[in-house]
Amino acid sequence: MPLDFASRTAVVTGGANGIGLACARELVASGARVWIFDREKPADAGLEFIATDVTDRASVEAAFTATGTPDVVVANAGIVAAGDLTAITSEDWQRTIAVNLTGVFHTVQAAAARMKARRRGAIVITASTNSYDGEAGLTAYNASKAGLLGILHTAANELGPYGIRVNAVCPGLIRTRITGEYFSNPEVLKEYFRHIPLGRGGEPEEVARAVAFLASEDASYITGAALLVDGGQMAAKIGTWNERDAEFTGDHWKLR
Numbered sequence: 001m002p003l004d005f006a007s008r009t010a011v012v013t014g015g016a017n018g019i020g021l022a023c024a025r026e027l028v029a030s031g032a033r034v035w036i037f038d039r040e041k042p043a044d045a046g047l048e049f050i051a052t053d054v055t056d057r058a059s060v061e062a063a064f065t066a067t068g069t070p071d072v073v074v075a076n077a078g079i080v081a082a083g084d085l086t087a088i089t090s091e092d093w094q095r096t097i098a099v100n101l102t103g104v105f106h107t108v109q110a111a112a113a114r115m116k117a118r119r120r121g122a123i124v125i126t127a128s129t130n131s132y133d134g135e136a137g138l139t140a141y142n143a144s145k146a147g148l149l150g151i152l153h154t155a156a157n158e159l160g161p162y163g164i165r166v167n168a169v170c171p172g173l174i175r176t177r178i179t180g181e182y183f184s185n186p187e188v189l190k191e192y193f194r195h196i197p198l199g200r201g202g203e204p205e206e207v208a209r210a211v212a213f214l215a216s217e218d219a220s221y222i223t224g225a226a227l228l229v230d231g232g233q234m235a236a237k238i239g240t241w242n243e244r245d246a247e248f249t250g251d252h253w254k255l256r
Contacts, residue, residue: 002030003030003212003213003216003218004030004031004216004217005027005030005031005032005071005072005212005215005216006031006032007031008031008032008033008071008072009032009033009034009035009067009068009069009070009071009072010024010027010032010033010034010035010070010071010072010073010074010215011034011035011036011037011063011064011067011070011072011073011074011111012024012027012034012035012036012037012073012074012076013036013037013038013052013054013073013074013075013076013077013103013107014037014038014054014076014077014078014126015034015036015037015038015042015047015074015076016036016038016039016040016041016042016043016049017040017042017176017177018174018176018177018178018204019076019126019171019174019176019204019207019208020036020038020074020076020077020126021036021042021043021044021204022203022204022205022207022208023074023076023207023208023211023212024036024042024044024047025044025047025205025208026205026208026209026211026212027072027074027212027215028046028047030212030216032071032072033048034047034048035048035049035050035063035067035070036048036049036050037050037052037054037060037063037077037107038051038052038077039051039052039053050063050066050067054077054099054102054103054104054106054107055098055099055102055103055106056106057106057110060106060107060110061110064110064111064114069114069115069117069118070111070114070115070121071120071121071122072121072122072123072124072215073107073108073111073121073122073123073124074123074124074126074211074215075103075104075107075108075111075123075124075125075126076125076126077099077100077103077104077107078099078100078103078126078144079095079096079099079100080096080138080141080178081093081095081096081140081141082137082138082141083137083139083140084136084137084139085139088139088140092140093139093140096140096141096144097140097143097144097147099144100141100144100145100148101143101144101147101148101151104125104148104151105151108123108125108151108155108166111123112155112159112162112164115159115162115164116159116162116164118163119162119163119164120162120163120164121159121162121163121164121165122164122165122166122167122214122215122216122219123155123159123164123165123166123167124166124167124168124169124211124214124215125148125151125152125166125167125168125169126168126169126171126207126211127145127148127149127152127168127169127170127226128141128145128170128171129170129171129172129228129230129233129234130142130145130146131145131146131148131149131168131170131226132146132170132234133234148168149168149226152166152167152168152224152226153224156223156224157224160223160224165214165219165220165222165223166223166224167214167219167222167223167224167225167226167227168225168226168227169207169210169211169214169226169227169229170226170227170228170229170230170234171202171207171229171230172196172201172202172228172229172230172231172233172234173192173196173201173202173230173233174201174202174203174204174206174207174229175201175202175203175204176204179201182201183201183251186248186250186251189201189248189250189251190248190253193241193248193252193253194239194240194241194242194253195233195236195238195239195240195241196230196231196232196233196236196240197231197232197233197235197236197240198231198232199231199240199241199246199252199253199254200231200251200252200253201231201251201252202229202230202231206229207229210227210229214227240253241253
């Protein structure tokens, strides 16, 4: 049964590209009026847009004031700054935390303050499989995404009495402009996907469908949950795929 967001207003931060854009499109297709809060204007002319810097509380407040109280908020804006633990710069650390963690705090807090008066609402945070593991070269990103689980659990606890549900999706490797270099390198994908039971990477639309579900009435008794959208990666300790039983075709593994 299709999800129904008719007469609902949704906000998607970081919605100009990638997972955020896919979420916006999915919600629009399900009947919602969607506002994108981003520094960059989306390519889709049909999507409503307000220039917003999630690291600036005044900018976030102004955007919510302009759009009114939303029914759904997808706190998705995020960046990646790669660098070894001993090499990452203070500037990269501060910027990553500002966007990925503080930006979500600003978004969730501003949205919740408005939703509480209505006694209803749904917030979905884009966390990551990196909320749980320590992937090398991503100290700041890993720390920011781990911190989102603290916001998730606390917000779900505090906002539940007001009828506001707060959940998160935890994507694995998803094909976006940030991960494009990985998806264009079959040798890298072969080894990475060896440890993913479904044998492939994900698409933004697959994450968007999970987000829409968590934001919908179909998930009316779900709050405080972190839904893995990772092809089974976090369930696998040792590589699932090997050349004895399978072959890699360039972008996915398949059994012989």
